[in-house]
Amino acid sequence: MRRLFAASSVRALISGDPVAAAPSQARPLQIALLRQKKCKRLTMWELIRANKRNSIILMTLMATVLLILGAVIGLLVFGPQGAFFGLIIAAAVWLVLTFISFSQGDQIFLAASRAKPVTHDVHPQLFNIVEEMKIAAALPAMPKIYIIDDPAPNAFATGRSPQTASVAVTAGLLGRLNRDELQGVIAHEISHILHRDILFVTMAGVMLGSIVLLSHVLLRGMFYSSMGSRRRYSSGGRGSGHAQIVIVIIAIVVAILAPIMAQLLYFALSRKREYLADADGARLTRYPEGLAGALEKIASDRSPQLASANKVTAPMYIVNPFKKQGQMKLADLTSTHPPISERVRILRNMTHGASFKDYSDAFKAVTHKATVVPAAALAKEDIEIRRAEASTEKEQRTQTQVRQVGDIMRKLNNFLFLTCACGLKLKIPPNYKSDKVKCPRCKRTLDAARQKPAGKNP
Amino acid sequence: MIPALIVVVVILVLIIGAIIAIYNALVRLRNQVDNSWSQIDVQLKRRHDLIPNLVETAKGYMKHERETFEAITKARSQAMGAKTVSDAAKAEGALGDALSKFMLVVENYPDLKANQNFLSLQEELTATENRIAFARQNYNDQVLFFNNKIQMFPSNIIAGMFSFTKRDFFELESEAERETPKVSFS
Structure with missing residues (x-):
């Protein structure tokens, strides 16, 4: 005692x-x-260092897969001396894609998810929360904030470094969560930025993309060259039929296995990073229940899955944007995220404090597996859990919140807001061309000319 | 003779290298502490700037609460004049108390609570309070780490040589906090 x-x-x-x-x-x-x-305290650097080591191992493994793939393509296309040439081609493809993703990756990704940049006036609370978490994590710069017009609650962070990071949340998320829960989600995303996961996911995603691309090329190429080579054999050219067949078989195996292996590696590490971001999210807010409540609300959501997500970008989101089809064991291997129920149970088990050690203990108690937290982070650290701030809220509030977010999205989408003299509020879509609109209640004619479009944010 | 010399030189180089590394680490940590203190400073300044607006908006509605306003204004000017960390901590704690009392009083004035301008000021105040709390959290984390490093072997030797001194934690002293001690049994 x-x-x-x-x-x-x-x-x-x-x-x-x-x-x-x-x-x-x-x-x-x-x-x-x-x-x-x-008591020794961990610096963020030690965790980042551990993360970096893991990333390097993973990247090396993926690069090996990529180079083997390149060598096999070379062998197949240019004969026995072509292996080296194939290696160079594979490396070149990877370099070009990496360069593009490094310079433009976050912008491409944000555009692909149809995220819109927002200013402080659009959603002050979101801005305040991001700033709070930025301060708690001591990030060097304020991340840019984006909103995605989608009812599915989700969020992600992207960017090359903590200086140039972006955070995006969906309208569905803003509509459903209270302040503490939103803070939990933002803390999770800020942790991804702090751990340099955003760079890792981009780079690993590009590597995965290159592997998928090359194995596709290989399979296609074999299909076509098989016709050509048959002709070559009949003319009795080289007489190394056996070796050729062996290479072809190897090539097929590699072409099929490479993308699968790369994907499994990618997913394995992104799952681990989700746990770590949860742990640090709880540590930054000193309030695991916020993130737990948010995850629970997101899991119980019944809206259709996020429209603008795909397999490579999936690990970036806070929860897997794809709704699961079956709950087989295999799904554990191929899923990008740990099961939400498990993440919630771990967070709820953190009754003693909000340090990495507490998370790690809760993790072991819930999953009965070895901890995911690197040993460097397990130094004794006493962090008290904070009390709730906004926990007792009425259901009614959620309704008005959903409506408010709806209006925010309409403003962002250049809807025109008019208030009729009879008190009716009209929201006019941007593709409405006429300058006049009739109020449906009192039949007055209103001026709907767009001299000052609402929500003209840059 | 020569091998012994080499050994001595190697050991000297290693020791100097270690000293440089530890010294650099200490400087980095001290800069982190300073930086996180300036973060708190920014947020406290923000809080001070917010208060006149808040008082001005509320005054029209709350005619009978002169004492509350006076307490806030006084605490603010004290906090702005504080020089050392512990002075600032005391004054900011008092200001925080005055503000939370004010927020309780506001509950009795439904007209004020319906005022749009006041509502946005209130959200700003809540956000600023949160920012101060998180900046403080970060500062105290950094200070703890820095102080530990200064006291632990072998970095304590280098810290003593170059006169790195311990930093104070930033604890807001507030009456409200002292009134509810937490007891944890089991």
Whole structure:
């Protein structure tokens, strides 16, 4: 029991939690101070370093797959001496794609997800929350904020570095979550930025893309060259038929296996990163319940799946944007995200504190697996959980919130807002061409000329 | 003779290298602490700038709450004049108390609560309070790490040589917080 007192006092000292800072127990406080000297604290750098090491291993594995693929293509197309040439082609494809994704990747991705940049006035609360989390994580710059006009609740972060990061959330997310839950989601995304996951996902995604592309080329090429080579054999050219057949078989196996292997590697690491982002999200907010509640709401959502997501971009989202079809064991291997119910249970199990250690303990208790948190992050760290701020809210509030977000999206989409003299509010879509509109209730004619379009944000 | 010399030189180089590395790490940490302090400073300034607006908007509705306003204004000027970290902590804690009392009083004025201007000011105030809390959280994390590094072997030797000194935590002292001590049994 003394231990508990001591621990909670240290937490109070560190986190500055209002409740726990009770100076009444003098002796435990002394013990706490002694303990505090000994406790080692992890820097973000150690976690990033561990992450980097994993990324390098994964990238090396994927690069090996890519180069083998290139060599096989070379062998097949240019004969026995072509392997090296094939390697160069594979590397070149990868380099070009990497260059494009490095310079433009986030913009391409944001455009593909139909995300719109927003300013502070459009959704002040979202901006405030992002800024809070930016401060908590000590990011060097404020991430750019985007909203996706889609009813499916989801969010992602992208960018090359913490200096040039972007965060995007869907309208569905803004409509359903309360402030604490939204904060949890944003903290998760900011953690992805902080851990450099955004760069990793982009680079690994490009590598995966190159592998898929090359294996496609290989399979196609074999289909065509099989006709040509048959002719060559009949004319009795080389007489190395056996070797040729072996190479062809290897090529087929490689062409089929390479994308699958690359994908499994990609997904395995992105799953792990989701756990880590959850852990750090809980640590940044000091409030695991916020993220847990958000994940639960997202999981129970019944709206259709996100329209603008695909297999390569899926790991970037906070939850898998594809609704699952079956719950087979195989789905565990191929899914980009850990099951939501498991993530929620882990977060809810963090009853003692919000440090990485607490997350890791909760993780072990829930999954009975070895922890995902790198050992460097497991140093003793006493972090008290904060109390709820916005937890008690009425259902009614959710309704008005959904309506407000709907209006925000209409403003972003250049809808015209008119208020008739009879009190009716009209929202006129941008493709309405006429300058006049008749109020459906009182039959007055209103001026709908677009001299000042609403929501003219850049 | 020569091998012994080489060994000595290698050891010297290693020691100097270690000293440089530790010194650089300490400087980096100190800069992080300074940087996170400036983050708190920015947010506190923001809070101070927000208060006159808030008071001005509320004054028209709350005729009988002169004491509350005076407490806020006084706490604000004290907080703005604070020089050291511990002074600032005390004054900001008092300001926080005054503000939360004010927010409680506001509940009695439905007209004020319906005022659009006041509502947006209130959201700004909540957000600023949160930002201060998170900036403080980050600052205290950095200070703890820096202080640990200064006290631990071997970096404590280098810290002593180049006079790196311990930093204070930023704890907001507030009456409200002292009134509800937390007791955890089990």
